[in-house]
Amino acid sequence: MQALLRRLPIESYVIAFTIALWVALAWATPNFLTESNVSNLMRQTPIAAIVAIGVMCTIVIAGIDLSVGSVAAFCGVAFAQMCRHDFGLAPSAALTLLAGVSVGLTNAAAIGRLGIPPFIVTLAGLQVYRGLALLLAGGMTVGGLPAEVKDFARGTTGLPNLFWTMLAVAIAVHYLLRYTRTGRYLYAMGSNAEAARRQGINTFRITVVAYVLSSGLAALAGVLLVSRLSIASPSMANAYELQAIAAAVVGGASLFGGRGTVLGAVVGAILFTTMSNAAVLLGVDPFWEMVLEGLLIALVVYLDNLQKRRQSGA
């Protein structure tokens, strides 16, 4: 039994903890398990989860992407400006995603070809794309968007559309990581880049895949955020990179590379959304909420390390 518990991946603990939290909340507050609150949670989680899935892919190859918040803001503003100038909804969204992909290609080229550490490349991106977002918006909130823009994120198809989007992204990336050769190479490269190269894995191609996913999904998050808010603000999505890293790490990703799953990142995002939802429902002081979230990250990483040490027999 103990051996089984030790072998369970860290995600299972986080999933168990999240479910325990739900049960406790359903018991402690009359309003947690209501249709409207569940639907709220289904709208509040997806954008953070989508960003977290992308960032998790860069963490798997022992990289990092600090630029996602700024990229989401930049792409969101670009999307809003295109919509406002009657580019049409679908072409605007497509061009925005293309912009996200180009950001990812640039990051990957700087990391893989120029050999600049990912932390530095994406830290630079964090500044550059925030600045571009402000320039593109003229420092102002961009409003006056066509009514259809908000229809998507505010609408439902049985369940909220945002939730379906998250599900689609999660399944696609999960498939890529789990069932394709490229996916296996991502983990191989994250575990030992040198060994991966010697085995003939094209590590630059893998770097491109990871960073394009990260920036592309950040761009998607930007579009969804604009749809949800019905405006674009150049200061939106601030510090989303840190939320995303926290969600991925709580979900079992290791910053040393080689580990991380889509399910983990999504559960991590769900856990953080649940915690802020719970803080309001229980009337917890917002400052304590931040402290608790921080402690949770520390605790999960500690447990994870403990488990790894036990597995290695130390």
Place this chain on the structure above:
Amino acid sequence: MNWKSMIAASVATAAIGASAAQADDRVAVIVKATTSEYWQWVFKGAEDAGKQLGLKIEKLGTPKDDAAGQISVLESAAGSKPAAIVISPTIFEALGDPIAKVTDAGIPVIVIDSGAKTDKYASFLTTNNEAGGRAAANAMAACIKERTGKAAGKVGYLTAMAGHESLDSRDKGFVEGMKAYPDVKVVGNRVANNEEAEGMNLTADMLTKDPDLVGLFADNAQMGTGSGASINEQKLGSKFCLVAFDSDAGELEHLKDGSIYALVIQDPYMMGFGGVWYGFAAAHGVRLPKNVDTGVGTVTKANMNDPKLAGLLDVSKRKLGPYLGD
């Protein structure tokens, strides 16, 4: 004195002369956060005043609220000896001494929007934020009465950021103002990180906690836009009373679609415009009033198309007529 030192001396004199001439026609305007729309409107007012006065306006500030960064910006600006400095202090206590030092160095300082812990400044142009909060409370009561027949029920308020003097004053004014309506209870308060998306989530969560909430006060433009989006998403516009501070593109949209009942607006343009004029006057030795209230107004769907309000709701439409004309 040989010719080399003569040339050096005359170059130095010329340089001093040039920099003095340059100093006279520059006013530095230092805002709290260059990345926010509100401060862009302050800059717009300052630049319009600069055009009228033939002054060069230096638009300065940190991208986000950052007291230490703002002190550095203030010190470098003062080092270049402009004719005057217009500043909106990020933190009351922290900016007090640095502002006093600039005044002592002989550069007139005009404080706008938020106060600083010093009396060494030429003039202070600001919104009375507490009065703004009370105006929001009155609008809230009017809305509840209009929709339910009497001013009674639970309301909450949403604070954009913790520890900001101007926001705290608005909240205080709102809570105090609501006391005039004994049947209205202020039950909840949440603090966001000044992001629309978080304001949106918190609004939904506050309504989940207290489904009988009849109204919410959002204390700045980011919160107003986020709350408005949530009310719009839940299609509560005609039942719920949302009152928000300031006006930006998002808030105006929600005022139009009925998700926001009223906006309490202030006049950032006039703070920038008046700040530069006052700075210019102070640099020429004019004695100024120590405190100037730039005013607040309440806008609802009913009066939002009033031409007098157009320039306050959207600064790009701002027109300055001659003072005595119409």
